[in-house]
Amino acid sequence: MTKPDRTRDDGPETERAAKKRSVQPDIVASSHADLVVSSYTLSSPLRKPYIADELAEPTAHPEILAAFEQAKAQYEAKLGALNDLCHFDYTGDWDPSSMFPGPQLLPIRDLAKAAVLRAAKSIVRLSSSLDGKALTSCCGLWIDWNEKSKTGVVLTTAHIIRTRHPTANHWKGRDEYNAEASVTVHLRDGTTAEGRLLYHQEHYDLAFFEVNKADIEVHLPSFNETVHCGQEVIRVGRDGSMDLRITNGRVELLNPNKYERHHYMYFYNEDHNYKCKDDGGSIIGLDGKVVGLVNNHFKDSFVPSSILVKSIDLWRKFGCIPRLHLGMKFSSIKLLDTSHIEKMGRKYNIEEGLIVEEVSKESHAEKQGIHIGDIVECFNGEYIYTTIELEKMLMDRCKDHFDEGNALNAKIDISALALSLLEKGCLLPCNLKKNVSDK
Secondary structure, rough: OOOOOOOOOOOOOOOOHHHHHHHHOOHHHHHHHHHOOOOOOOOOOOOOOOOHHOOOOOOOHHHHHHHHHHHHHHHHHHHHHHOOOOOOOOOOOOOOOOOOOOOOHHHHHHHHHHHHHHHHHEEEEEEEEEOEEEEHHHHHHEEEEEEOOOEEEEEEEEHHHHHOOOOHHHHHHHOOEEEOEEEEEOOOOOOOEEEEEEEEEOOOOOOEEEEEOOOOOOOOOOEEEOOOOEEEEEEOOOOOOOOOEEEEEEEOOOOOOOOOOOOOOEEEOOOOOOOOOOOOOEEOOOOOOEEEOOOOOOOOEEHHHEEEEEHHHHHHHHHHOEEEEEOOOEEEEHHHHHHHHHHHHHHHOOOOEEEEEEEHHHHHHHHOOOOOOOOOOOOOOOOOOHHHHHHHHHHHHHHHHOOOOOOOOEEEEEEEEEOOOOOOEEEEEEEEEEEEOOO
């Protein structure tokens, strides 16, 4: 006859076994000695304490109940410690990322996972305070690191030191920033470091912080300077616990509205389920390269990498990010509805260029005869199709200006060729003299 197996499983005890335990009151404490003793360690076996109903009455066996409560408390503490190891999830409280919740995205899941894990190595989190009071928090990314001096630079949004945002209209320039705000950089290894402001630019809302920190591993991101509407991208940031917040989506086909500056592009996800304040986080392509920096304004906007790369290069070379004020607002014909584009082609024989949406009063553009509704086809002999391309051209012109030994607050000539639709397609060449400024 086969010998019965005397090993007890973890399932519920029989009534007979429970009664047997009721006449052996020391069994609760002794069977869980590794949890009851005060010197328990995380590496000891994880066993959930059990007590029979007859022993759970507070007045029946108080010493047994006390031992059980102690064992239960230590079990829960140990369970919590295991949860902190990340690869365990006993509590069910883990908040997964929102990346790829649907089966339609399974074909790119592995590719996207690799891209996110690559990009995440460069993403940190920042928090700010002023006069001892919390100001805000955001994400950021490393762009420089000196291994010898253990000093690096983090790029983020200037929102981290913004103290007042009185109007949604960015063009009014009424936001207030305080360079004296204290900024803490939260690193991937769980430590923190002080961020020292090196420079911030209010038009592009970018800020650079120096970080001194020994004995950490820093990974610098790669940038892809091209990003296009409809491109599949991933939005990556960190929450207050430094956990990744990941959302898949696409670059939206959209012109900036009249309150937003020309250099914005937009991230689209139908759920809009971002679970952290991810300003300063990365927009990446499926190759893991950065194609934008999140800078939420109205509609999940981000600064595209073409502007970021030029901004970083200008700051590294000249210590500032200069730009030109044209005194006009534009929208791109290219980003209009297809039927709208076709109608303009039928009526005016034009399907590309920038539509003048506003002209500043008494500006040089107005004095040159440019009006609302005109179409600007080219600047400095270069055909321009989007407002992003316009910003890039203006930044390149500023770079040439500085390379020639000039400085801020000087004049630059910009030629433009406008088409007046009100005057039956009359071409209007004009020369604009604009100030170089980093405001």
